[in-house]
Amino acid sequence: MEGVAIIGAGQTRYGDFPNKGVKELFAEAYLEMLQSVDQSLDPQMIQAAYIGCLSAGSGFQLGQLAPLLMGHVGLPNVNAVRIENACASGGFALYNAACAVASGKFDLVVAAGVEKMRDVSSSKGRYWLGVSGDTEYERLAGSTFAGIYALMAARYMHEYGLKREHLSMVAVKNHKHAVANPKAQFRKEITIEQAMNGVPVAHPFNVWDCSPTTDGAAVVLLCNAKIARNFTSKPVYLKGFGAASDYLAIHDRNSITRLAATRKAAAEAYKQAGIGPGDVNFAEVHDCFTIAEILAYGDLGFCEEGRAHYLLEEGVTQLNGKLPVNSSGGLKAKGHPIGATGCGMACEIFKQLRDEAKEPSRQIKNARFALSHNVGGSGGTAAVFIYQRGDE
Amino acid sequence: MGAHISIPMYQRAVPQRYRLAGQKCLKCGKVNFPPKAVCKYCLTGAEFEEIQLSGRGIVYSYTVIAGGGAPPEFSEEARCKGKYPVVLVELEEGPRVIAQLVNPPAEGITIGMKVEAVFRKIYEEEGVIRYGFKFRPATSDS
Amino acid sequence: MMTKNIVSYGVYLPFLRIKRDEYVNALGSCSAAIKEKAVMDIDEDVITMAVEAARDAIADVDISQIGVLTLASTNFPYQEKVMTGTVIEALRLNKNVLTCQHGNSALAGTEAFLAALGMLEQTEQKYALVIVSDSLSADASMDIEHGFGAAACAFVLAKDEPGLEFEGAYAYTGESMGLRYRLPGETSVRDIGVKTYATQAYNDTVKNAVWGLLGQLGRNPVDYSHVILHQNDVKTASALGKKIGFNEEQMKEGLLFNLVGDTGACSAMLGLCQVLDNIASNDKVIVCSYGSGAGSHALSFKSTNQLLKRTKSFKAMLNKKQYINYIQYLKLKRNI
Ligand SMILES: CC(C)(COP(=O)(O)OP(=O)(O)OC[C@H]1O[C@@H](n2cnc3c(N)ncnc32)[C@H](O)[C@@H]1OP(=O)(O)O)[C@@H](O)C(=O)NCCC(=O)NCCS
Ligand SMILES: [Zn+2]
Numbered sequence: 001m002e003g004v005a006i007i008g009a010g011q012t013r014y015g016d017f018p019n020k021g022v023k024e025l026f027a028e029a030y031l032e033m034l035q036s037v038d039q040s041l042d043p044q045m046i047q048a049a050y051i052g053c054l055s056a057g058s059g060f061q062l063g064q065l066a067p068l069l070m071g072h073v074g075l076p077n078v079n080a081v082r083i084e085n086a087c088a089s090g091g092f093a094l095y096n097a098a099c100a101v102a103s104g105k106f107d108l109v110v111a112a113g114v115e116k117m118r119d120v121s122s123s124k125g126r127y128w129l130g131v132s133g134d135t136e137y138e139r140l141a142g143s144t145f146a147g148i149y150a151l152m153a154a155r156y157m158h159e160y161g162l163k164r165e166h167l168s169m170v171a172v173k174n175h176k177h178a179v180a181n182p183k184a185q186f187r188k189e190i191t192i193e194q195a196m197n198g199v200p201v202a203h204p205f206n207v208w209d210c211s212p213t214t215d216g217a218a219v220v221l222l223c224n225a226k227i228a229r230n231f232t233s234k235p236v237y238l239k240g241f242g243a244a245s246d247y248l249a250i251h252d253r254n255s256i257t258r259l260a261a262t263r264k265a266a267a268e269a270y271k272q273a274g275i276g277p278g279d280v281n282f283a284e285v286h287d288c289f290t291i292a293e294i295l296a297y298g299d300l301g302f303c304e305e306g307r308a309h310y311l312l313e314e315g316v317t318q319l320n321g322k323l324p325v326n327s328s329g330g331l332k333a334k335g336h337p338i339g340a341t342g343c344g345m346a347c348e349i350f351k352q353l354r355d356e357a358k359e360p361s362r363q364i365k366n367a368r369f370a371l372s373h374n375v376g377g378s379g380g381t382a383a384v385f386i387y388q389r390g391d392e
Numbered sequence: 393m394g395a396h397i398s399i400p401m402y403q404r405a406v407p408q409r410y411r412l413a414g415q416k417c418l419k420c421g422k423v424n425f426p427p428k429a430v431c432k433y434c435l436t437g438a439e440f441e442e443i444q445l446s447g448r449g450i451v452y453s454y455t456v457i458a459g460g461g462a463p464p465e466f467s468e469e470a471r472c473k474g475k476y477p478v479v480l481v482e483l484e485e486g487p488r489v490i491a492q493l494v495n496p497p498a499e500g501i502t503i504g505m506k507v508e509a510v511f512r513k514i515y516e517e518e519g520v521i522r523y524g525f526k527f528r529p530a531t532s533d534s
Numbered sequence: 535m536m537t538k539n540i541v542s543y544g545v546y547l548p549f550l551r552i553k554r555d556e557y558v559n560a561l562g563s564c565s566a567a568i569k570e571k572a573v574m575d576i577d578e579d580v581i582t583m584a585v586e587a588a589r590d591a592i593a594d595v596d597i598s599q600i601g602v603l604t605l606a607s608t609n610f611p612y613q614e615k616v617m618t619g620t621v622i623e624a625l626r627l628n629k630n631v632l633t634c635q636h637g638n639s640a641l642a643g644t645e646a647f648l649a650a651l652g653m654l655e656q657t658e659q660k661y662a663l664v665i666v667s668d669s670l671s672a673d674a675s676m677d678i679e680h681g682f683g684a685a686a687c688a689f690v691l692a693k694d695e696p697g698l699e700f701e702g703a704y705a706y707t708g709e710s711m712g713l714r715y716r717l718p719g720e721t722s723v724r725d726i727g728v729k730t731y732a733t734q735a736y737n738d739t740v741k742n743a744v745w746g747l748l749g750q751l752g753r754n755p756v757d758y759s760h761v762i763l764h765q766n767d768v769k770t771a772s773a774l775g776k777k778i779g780f781n782e783e784q785m786k787e788g789l790l791f792n793l794v795g796d797t798g799a800c801s802a803m804l805g806l807c808q809v810l811d812n813i814a815s816n817d818k819v820i821v822c823s824y825g826s827g828a829g830s831h832a833l834s835f836k837s838t839n840q841l842l843k844r845t846k847s848f849k850a851m852l853n854k855k856q857y858i859n860y861i862q863y864l865k866l867k868r869n870i
Contacts, residue, residue: 123464130463135397136405137426140514140524141490142457142466143478150455151480151490158453158503200475202461203454251480251488252432256453410624444626472576472865494575495549495856511585511624512577521611523582523620528549531846531854 001102003225005235005390008037009350011218011343014185014335016118020215022057026069026114029217029340033110036350037221038232046221047106048079050097052089052113053339055128056082058120069114078110086132087288089113090218090342091374091383095243097222098385107224113344114217115337125213132377134249143202146210146289148250148378150202153291156257157204160306164204167290168195169312171208171332174287177319178329180359183344185214185335209290211330216337218344233391234354239275239369240386242268248380257306259379262299266373266384270301273369273386277301280386281367282324282352284345286375288331296373297325300384324364327352342374342383353389368392402522409524412447412509414485415440425487447509448530449483454493454501465515481507481527492526506530538651539697540835542690542842544590545807546583546667547794548572551855552863557680560860566681567767571795573858574669574684576866580607581617583686584667585624591688592625592663594842600627600690601659606636606646606666608798613719621665632657636799640714640764641825642666643799644833648703650691662691668798672723674869678714681767682723683795687807696839698810698819704747707829710735714826735828736766737774743830744778744822751834755779759817762788762805764824766796787812788821793852799823806835808848813837 010032012025020028034043051066061068066080083093090113097111117125130144138148156162172195178184190208198206228235244264247253253260270276277300285300287293297308302323311317317325328334328348331341348357349370357363370387405426407413414425419437425445431437456477462470469476477493479501493501494510507527514524550573557564574583584605592600605618618633632653636642643666650662667686672679691700712726713735725732740763748754755761761780765771768791775785788805790797797804802823809819815837822832864870 122460123467126460126462127464137490139463140397140522141478142462142469142476142492143455143490144461144463146461147455147457147478150461151453151478154455154503155453155480199460200456200458202458202478203456203475205455205461207460247432249426249490251490256480406623410620411626413626469576472862492577494577498856511582511589512575513579513582514577521579521581523624526577531850 002104004098004101004238005223005225005228006220006238006346006350007223007228007231007235008033008221009219009347010036011183011340011347012216013183014214014216014337014344017215022114022116023069023072025116025215025217026112027073029112029219030073033219033221038234039230041231043075046075046078046108046110048097048100049075049110049112050081050083050093052083052093052342053115054084054086054089054132055115055338057116058124058128085381086376087286087336087338088342088374088376088381088383089339090344092243092342092381094220094342094346094385095241095383098238098241101222101224107227109222110219111222111343112217112219113340113342115339116215117213117337118215137249137251145378146202146205149289149291150205151250152256152295153204156291156294159257162294162309164196165192166294166309166312167204167209168192170287170290170293171195173318174326174330174332177327177362178333180362181329181334182358184329184333185212186329186333205289211288211332211336214335214337216335216340216344218340218347220343220346220350228390235390236350236353237388237390238385239388240269240271240273241383242266242272243381243383244268245381246379250378257295259295259299259375259382261379261382262296262373262375262384265382266300269384269386275369275386279369280323280371281369282327282364283371283373284328284330284348285325285373286331287326288336288375290332292375293325293330300371300373319362327362327364345372345374346385349387353387354391399518399520410511412445412525414443414445414487416443423485423487425483425489446484447525449481449507451479451501451503451505451507452482452488453480453503454478465517477501479507479527493528494526495528497529536693537699538654539692539695539699539838540689540841541692541695541697542591542595543807543810544587544592544688545804545848545851546587546590546686547851548574548578548583548684549854549856550575550858552858552860556860556863564680565677566795567769567792568681568795569792571681571683572685573863573866579611580609580667580669580686581611581620583684584665585621587667587686587688588621588625588663588665590846591690593845595661595690597625597627599660600663601631601657602650602653602662603627603631603633604636604646604650604653604662604664606642606799607668608637608640608642609669609671610637639825639827640798640801641823641829641831643803644823644831647689647803647833648831651700654691654693660693660695664689664691666800666803668800670723670796670798671721674864674867676722678723678725681796683797685794685797685800685804687800687804697841698813699836699838701834701836702747702751704743704750704832705829706739706743706746708739710826710828713828733770735826736770736824739828739830740764740774740822740824741778743832744820747820747832747834757818758784758820759814760787760809760819761785762802762809762819762821764802764822765789765791768792810841811848815839
């Protein structure tokens with residue numbers, strides 16, 4: 001298997017952009033990615049593109065979105081394909097791009113994600129948020145993902161004594177991290193009182209436990225590790241990548257206080273990278289709802305199942321803690337443009353591992369290994385990546 | 393706007409939705425619900441006997457959906473009630489299933505609470521009423 | 535000769551109730567002499583209530599022996615559709631049961647009962663299932679709406695099995711215009727609202743049916759332990775019962791209007807269910823329905839044996855409830 005390196009990454013700011021559609025968002029991220037490549041690169045060398053997207057701008061181009069977008073940025077003749085696994089679309093685009101490079105078939109591959117969610121009424125928005133859960137049972141029980149994660153949270157609280165405050169600690173932390181991130185949707189701190197007393201969404205969640213709806217795009221450029229240094233002196237190596245699935249409907253799963261897909265994907269990624277959870281210096285995890293970050297701690301091996309709230313109490317996952325999680329602000333505060341999220345995480349890690357995090361206050365120092373974790377819906381799919389800095 | 397479950401598709405699920413028809417795996421004897429092509433317990437059995445589930449079970453987990461958490465086809469219900477509970481029920485026969493809870497107790501829903509299935513309108517699309525099961529707190533004198 | 539007996543019955547009352555006080559607080563008055571009434575939830579209709587009442591009735595019955603299904607309501611959710619099909623699927627009945635649906639007036643309940651008696655002769659199977667489920671609707675702006683309630687009940691009739699034996703029926707039907715009617719496509723009941731005229735039509739029709747039945751069976755009012763008359767309100771029904779020759783003791787268990795409201799096609803049959811909870815051997819019961827337009831069916835029964843034991847008592851169902859306010863009521867009725 002060939003080694004895989006990231007040599008460029010770019011993303012739009014996440015937020016609400018009435019003047020930008022799917023094409024504009026994608027182009028902005030793509031052009032920023034090209035600029036981030038240190039040495040000259042002829043874009044025509046790019047051979048393939050995997051683009052994660054769920055709704056294609058609320059359905060305007062559900063079929064063949066990838067060639068449309070690649071044509072829009074001057075690459076009409078690459079091997080382009082849309083990848084869809086709900087909120088993990090970006091992660092699976094990255095995974096498939098990594099496999100394509102690792103196989104030796106291609107040397108230069110784009111992995112990208114894009115989502116335009118703020119163009120539609122809140123009712124239409126919820127329509128799209130509800131197409132990726134189990135539509136026959138979960139949705140017809142009157143539940144979107146907020147409700148499904150709420151069921152996990154209630155059970156976790158019941159089994160492990162997690163408190164409402166712990167959920168809010170995730171929100172407070174991630175909002176705090178986002179303040180210094182120029183790419184984040186929400187750049188304001190919130191207090192724990194605020195976080196505990198928002199408008200109810202699905203008990204025990206209020207609005208502060210939820211990721212928002214977001215416009216945004218993210219693009220990374222993968223390269224065969226052998227030639228990475230032709231393009232940059234600071235490649236970031238993708239040392240491990242794993243992906244897995246699970247029963248789509250929550251009622252079919254054995255346990256709802258863990259995501260089996262995450263565990264399987266993480267095991268695959270750790271094994272390939274030859275490291276363990278203890279070696280990870282910082283991580284971007286999928287916190288679409290506050291409980292999701294708590295589940296992730298256990299599923300990624302940062303703690304035992306059921307003990308995640310102690311990590312929060314001890315501040316381990318704060319920016320200045322031993323294992324910073326979601327330095328970007330996470331889905332909660334950086335934003336969650338469904339299809340883009342998985343690649344946006346890679347952008348954050350690319351910047352951090354190259355010591356290029358904008359706003360020096362948020363730069364994580366002396367990190368060697370990082371991890372990103374992207375979940376589809378309530379855990380029907382998950383992808384996990386291990387990154388290693390390349391300038392050592 | 394609905395969930396794009398066509399009328400013929402809904403019709404095919406009538407036995408499971410109207411009266412909780414379950415599948416007993418002929419290989420391992422465990423009960424699957426909702427139906428699968430291959431048994432979710434032994435992961436090999438593909439032949440089943442239809443059995444009638446009792447509709448009784450306990451709450452495994454629960455949530456209460458407010459307006460912002462409701463899919464659009466349930467927004468009228470959310471508007472009318474302000475909020476509605478959704479439960480994950482562990483059925484007497486083993487499988488779990490997600491559905492709404494009606495008549496929630498005033499003192500609050502608890503994990504472990506006994507419930508029983510009840511026949512209700514689920515939603516309406518294309519002018520056709522989609523009936524199915526929900527749950528309600530078990531009637532204490534039964 | 536073959537006897538036909540009620541061997542089991544079931545009831546469904548919606549969980550939600552509204553008190554008369556809510557009307558008084560909101561509107562200044564309430565035109566119905568109720569204490570409270572039953573209200574369907576937003577996800578209920580007469581079919582969901584019918585299925586629940588029937589499940590209660592057939593809990594201990596061998597459903598493979600059900601050969602007849604009759605269903606009655608004045609307020610079916612579809613104007614055209616075979617709704618017994620929904621019930622058959624929900625209850626897992628044989629798909630070859632003989633079916634019929636009755637609607638169009640509050641007489642539908644006893645019509646469905648009488649139809650089942652006849653259809654039972656056409657099947658090899660032992661049982662007929664009769665389901666009466668009703669909820670009345672009128673615009674919130676109309677006084678007549680105040681008393682409109684909702685409920686369902688179901689009965690299993692058997693050939694030659696001891697239970698509550700059907701003894702005979704007497705019908706009385708004639709023309710009486712302008713009282714509780716609907717034109718095609720309308721969802722709200724109309725009524726010309728002339729009180730004495732309406733009471734007279736009710737009194738004449740019900741009285742003639744009951745008298746006719748007593749005469750036919752050679753009985754007197756005192757021969758009956760229980761009498762249940764259709765109730766548009768308690769006062770008129772009680773007054774008429776007394777006029778016919780019944781006393782309060784005979785009538786009290788069949789009166790439900792003040793707790794559930796006007797349940798239309800269900801009214802008299804629901805009263806029968808409450809009576810059956812405590813019926814003694816050899817008790818005789820007379821039931822009389824009334825549909826405006828107008829007609830009545832009087833039915834006579836004799837208790838020959840214990841009915842199938844029920845898990846839920848009628849009293850317990852009356853007590854299982856949650857009160858809503860008038861705003862919530864209007865929301866449920868889709869008025870706001
Ligand atoms: C939480 C949620 C229901 C809120 O929706 P909404 O009430 O329609 O929100 P709006 O977009 O109308 O925003 C209203 C206000 O709340 C703020 N807001 C919205 N979502 C927010 C969030 N998640 N966190 C913090 N603030 C939020 C907005 O900024 C806006 O503030 P303003 O009035 O000061 O501008 C919605 O964001 C949601 O569904 N999130 C979950 C997304 C999801 O399921 N993703 C898939 C995960 S698997
Ligand atoms: Zn099996």
